[in-house]
Structure formats: structure tokens, C-alpha cells
Amino acid sequence: MIDGQPLACFQPFIDTATGRIAGVEALGRLRLGNDQLVSVGPLFSEPRTPASALRRLDRQIREDALRRLHQAPEDWFLSLNISPRWISLLRPGQPLPSLKQLQHHHIDPRRIVFEITELGGNSQRLAQVVERYRQAGARIAIDDFGAGYSQLDRVLALQPDILKLDMRLFQAAARGGPSSDVVKALAQMAEKTGCWIIAEGVETEAELDFALECGSRYVQGFLFAQAQEGFFASDTFVQPFARLRERYVRDKLEERHRLMRLRQQLAQLMNLLQPWALAQAPVSQLPRLEAFPWLLRFYQCDRHGTQLTPNLERRHGAWHVDTSYVGHNWSWRPYFYHLLAEGWEERRLILSSTYRDATSNQYCLTAGQFFANGQRLLLIDIDAAGL
Structure with a gap:
């Protein structure tokens, strides 16, 4: 038994080119008797929760998100989490519940990003279902990219449109060290395969800087907004994002100036060492x-x-x-x-x-x-x- 009223809350994706909201991710919440909202995440990671109850909860949350998407600007996209474990339970050729929900709510599939979570599920069945999503016009994202080596196989098999960097890995990388090199390499790989990068868990200005350095198309995180029931105006974050982006560019210019000064010093060093070497x-x-x-x-x-x-x-x-x-x-x-x-x-x-x-x-x-x-x-x- 799952206590509370299921509903969707929405966390925005900020377009790094404009600072405008480009879309939202639907995140599951339960409204408790005291009107408090709590995340459904712990329920999905609790092995004692019946799978049938979780599937029903997931569809209720998705139903709420799709019903309210008409309140959002028409150029926004909606990201919906899809579990590979449940996709594996579908029979070959069975109508896809998510696509049926889109039809019911008259939602253009081109506004939808299906976000593949976790590493489980039947890979062949997953690829077949993903292809059906794509044929309908939806885009595909892989969540928590970088959290496990097997996701590289998944990228090759599914050829996603979007890769969401694993939040823990991303936040560690923003602090520097070896994980920084790993995330930059993942971002370069994404660029070469034609994927857009989403950096989630952006909570500090340093993390935003690192997201921009990795070429992230969208950023998502508490630095801008937590998930909420309603929708922000599209231009809510344009001005604060512009200030942050300008500071980032100034810092990069200063970094470039330091590199130019280093080149000048290296030229002086070469002039000292070459006569000695000759x-x-x-x-x-x-x-x-x-x-x-x-x-x-x-x-x-x-x-x-x-x-x-x-x-x-x-x-x-x-x-x-x-x-x-x-x-x-x-x-x-x-x-x-x-x-x-x-x-x-x-x-x-x-x-x-x-x-x-x-x-x-x-x-x-x-x-x-x-x-x-x-x-x-x-x-x-x-x-x-x-x-």
C-alpha cells in the first residue's frame, strides 16, 4: 500500500544558449495528509515495494504530468522517466502504454523525451521499444550516463538524442581531479555521436562553469530551481543566467590571458636554454x-x-x-x-x-x-x- 496522493512536479531545463526554459522533467511526488510533498524515489529503490504497485504509481504520475503539460508553453519538451525493467515485461507488438497516454491527452510525441533510467532490462527488447518511441517522433535520453561502464554499450545500441550526466560523477568532476577528465571525455564522446548533453544536479556556480566547459546544451538543478507543481515563465532565468554566463566568459578570457602570458614566458625560457643546448x-x-x-x-x-x-x-x-x-x-x-x-x-x-x-x-x-x-x-x- 502506497500512502499519499501521487502527482508530478516539474524541474526546468535551462537552455545554455538563451537562458530560457526549454523543457521540464516530470518528477514523482506524494502529497501526504499534512499537505507535505515527498519524493517517490525511495519507494522505487525499496525492494519490498510490489512491482505492480510501482508500475501503477509510475503511470499515475505520468498521467498527471501529461494532463498538465497543456498549461506549459507549446515549445517546451517534457522528459518522462522510463524503467527498462518494465519495458522488458511488454509482449512483442503490444501497444506501448506511454504512447497510448500521449494519444489520450493529444500530446505531440515530438514534445516528449523518454529518459531511460537504470541499467537493467532486456537490451534487445529495450532497443525495439526505443525504436518505436523514435518512430512516433519522441526523443530518447539516457539518464545517469557515466554511472556504469555498460552504459557505453547502451549508447551504441540505442543511439540516444540526449545524454544526462550522472549527477554524482558530474558534481565530483566539477571539483577537479581525475573524474573531471573522465566527464570531459564522456562529453566529447557525446558530441562525436551527435548527442546533446544535459548536466543535472547543478547546484553551485562552479558546477555551472564545469557544465558549460563540457558543452552542456541544457542544465538542471537547484542553482536555478527545485521541482515544483506549477510552471515557471519561460524567461524566468534569462537575466540571472546571463550574469552567470558573462562571469564564466570573463573567467575563461582571464584563463586565456594567463595562457598567453605563459607563452611569452616560455619564449623567453627557450631563448635562454637554446644557446646553452647548442x-x-x-x-x-x-x-x-x-x-x-x-x-x-x-x-x-x-x-x-x-x-x-x-x-x-x-x-x-x-x-x-x-x-x-x-x-x-x-x-x-x-x-x-x-x-x-x-x-x-x-x-x-x-x-x-x-x-x-x-x-x-x-x-x-x-x-x-x-x-x-x-x-x-x-x-x-x-x-x-x-x-
Whole structure:
């Protein structure tokens, strides 16, 4: 027995291009006797709740959401959660209850996003039902993307229109560290497969910044609004979002200025080190490099990428010689062919993307420039944590 009156509450999706509400997600609530609203989420994660009661509750909530969608602007979409476990119970060719509900309420399926939750269910049956949703005109989203490795298979099988980043993973990634790299890689994968990204659980300005950095088309979270019974006006968040977006752009511009200043400093460093390298002078004759505290190491390669000299590394204020990489070939690294393509003839300084060094576990950038008539390459690794 489920106590309380089931109803749908709506949490908006903010379009990052306009700041306007583009749609809403229907979230299930129960109205208790004291008029308090509580989430139905715990019921769906409680194994003792009968499956038949959960299916009935889910359809009641969806029915309420569809009935009230006519009160929302016509250009909004509605996101409805669909459990793969229940889809697996449908017989082949059986009319789909969700599509029947759309017809009953005269809802254009093109306004609907069916959000596939969880990792269970029969994959083949799920793909068949998803195709029927898509043929009707609805779009498909995968919820909690990144929460489990098997979702990669699901993306390939279902070819969704939208990926919603797993909230816990997203919030951890916004704080930095390895999960940040993972989420950015997931976002890049989504872009390559033609998916839009939704960042849910955006509760702080830092999380919004990270969502924008990942290329999120929509954002959703308490920074803007919790789920509520009624609908906001479409332009409710336009002004506050514009202010947040402008601050984000200013911060990115400042980041770009820091990178430009770093390039200028790297050019100065190259001018100091190249004469020393050409002279094949000993370490004791290194120029003074205290002005470059982010310098980790430097070394030389030939134009084919083979390391010719030991690494010179700064540790605890002193220079150390590491010969273990002499003879290694680095031509497979992305920055090297960028150097060949852009820097060999013009001797331009090329800067790599940020990466995590496998040996030191530090975030690094590598700068490279040809010298000695293009026969040698000076490579400089710098600490990118501050960037």
C-alpha cells in the first residue's frame, strides 16, 4: 500500500544558449495528509515495494504530468522517466502504454523525451521499444550516463538524442581531479555521436562553469530551481543566467590571458636554454631559471622524435640528470606531429593540451620548439596545476 496522493512536479531545463526554459522533467511526488510533498524515489529503490504497485504509481504520475503539460508553453519538451525493467515485461507488438497516454491527452510525441533510467532490462527488447518511441517522433535520453561502464554499450545500441550526466560523477568532476577528465571525455564522446548533453544536479556556480566547459546544451538543478507543481515563465532565468554566463566568459578570457602570458614566458625560457643546448654546456653552466617556478624538466629530441639527451629535472631546488629516457621515441604523442606540421619550418613554439603525467601523476603541459636549423627539438614540461 502506497500512502499519499501521487502527482508530478516539474524541474526546468535551462537552455545554455538563451537562458530560457526549454523543457521540464516530470518528477514523482506524494502529497501526504499534512499537505507535505515527498519524493517517490525511495519507494522505487525499496525492494519490498510490489512491482505492480510501482508500475501503477509510475503511470499515475505520468498521467498527471501529461494532463498538465497543456498549461506549459507549446515549445517546451517534457522528459518522462522510463524503467527498462518494465519495458522488458511488454509482449512483442503490444501497444506501448506511454504512447497510448500521449494519444489520450493529444500530446505531440515530438514534445516528449523518454529518459531511460537504470541499467537493467532486456537490451534487445529495450532497443525495439526505443525504436518505436523514435518512430512516433519522441526523443530518447539516457539518464545517469557515466554511472556504469555498460552504459557505453547502451549508447551504441540505442543511439540516444540526449545524454544526462550522472549527477554524482558530474558534481565530483566539477571539483577537479581525475573524474573531471573522465566527464570531459564522456562529453566529447557525446558530441562525436551527435548527442546533446544535459548536466543535472547543478547546484553551485562552479558546477555551472564545469557544465558549460563540457558543452552542456541544457542544465538542471537547484542553482536555478527545485521541482515544483506549477510552471515557471519561460524567461524566468534569462537575466540571472546571463550574469552567470558573462562571469564564466570573463573567467575563461582571464584563463586565456594567463595562457598567453605563459607563452611569452616560455619564449623567453627557450631563448635562454637554446644557446646553452647548442653549446652542449654542462649542467653547472645552466642559465639562472628561478623566474620560471613551473618548470619541471627539459630535454632534446631529433626531428624524428628520438630523445637525444637526458631529462634535466628540478627537484627540491636542484637539477637532477635522468638518463632513463634517452633513446625513447616520442613521435606518437599528439604534440609531436603538431610540431612537425606547424613548427618545423617556421620554428614556432607549440604548446600541448593539458595531460596527466603517468610517472609523476602531475598535470602537465609540454612546450616544444625546433632549433639548430631544424635538426633538434627542445621540449619543456611544465606544471599545469596552477592553470
